[in-house]
């Protein structure tokens with residue numbers, strides 16, 4: 001059987017980390033694409049030289065030519081500009097929208113059968129725009145946000161409870177931004193709801209509220225510390241989990257930014273919800289019951305995403 005092909009559009013911090021992870025896991029041969037000349041070629045050469053030490057069989061190549069992504073099974077998109085301190089995800093809109101146009105066209109022309117995972121921010125708007133510009137089916141274009149957001153939530157909860165991160169199953173809904181909705185009623189430690197752990201005196205409502213807030217601004221906290229860029233290890237790890245779910249037809253239920261049409265009261269909007277990821281891409285959105293508070297918060301998040309789409313349409317008339 002021919003090896004799978006993984007194309008990474010954007011060879012920056014996340015793109016390089018993705019390439020390393022994909023190579024280590026031998027997900028397939030890897031093509032790093034970037035507009036910057038030399039960058040993808042240099043990273044590909046460097047990563048290839050990890051092979052003999054780590055013992056992976058994966059060909060890693062770098063390119064500035066979209067023709068080289070032809071036949072890709074999975075494409076992960078990080079092309080664009082990362083957030084700088086003081087810049088909100090939304091400030092990135094204008095710049096990254098143009099990038100999505102060129103990436104969408106490159107994918108449509110060269111690898112229209114791929115499963116596409118978008119990471120570029122502002123995520124919910126960019127994944128929607130990428131789908132529009134590429135014209136791929138909705139089930140084959142998803143956004144990576146929820147896996148990362150719930151990993152952040154889980155990390156902070158594991159620290160708070162003094163337990164292994166392996167036992168925390170965190171649940172986050174909504175857009176990838178300050179309005180995301182970490183849902184404590186669906187968040188458990190070895191099956192025990194966080195709300196029950198609070199009742200048992202193992203934490204306080206105040207502490208959990210602070211963790212919810214820290215999760216919401218989790219990206220910004222890292223931007224503030226790094227000063228010259230945004231998070232890349234956990235975003236790359238999260239996208240690789242999604243790629244593995246697709247390649248292995250794992251039917252994992254992962255929180256992803258997907259096209260929701262007919263569930264959660266939505267009629268065709270990309271937003272973060274739990275979805276089954278398998279060989280057909282985003283196979284089924286799972287609609288869960290939300291209490292009034294979560295419902296309200298989800299609506300705020302949905303409205304924020306809709307506002308971004310209005311802004312995108314104002315910038316690029318072809319999106320109307």
Ligand code: APR
Nearest residue numbers: 010011012013014034035036078079080081082119120121
């Ligand atoms: N096509 C392809 N690559 C592009 C394009 C384009 N039109 N425009 C920019 N790039 C490349 C840049 O040359 C750079 O190498 O995208 C890469 C982005 O890399 P970084 O600046 O290191 O950003 P990174 O940390 O990888 O984050 C990428 O993911 O989480 C989001 O907010 C983040 O939107 C940002 C994206």
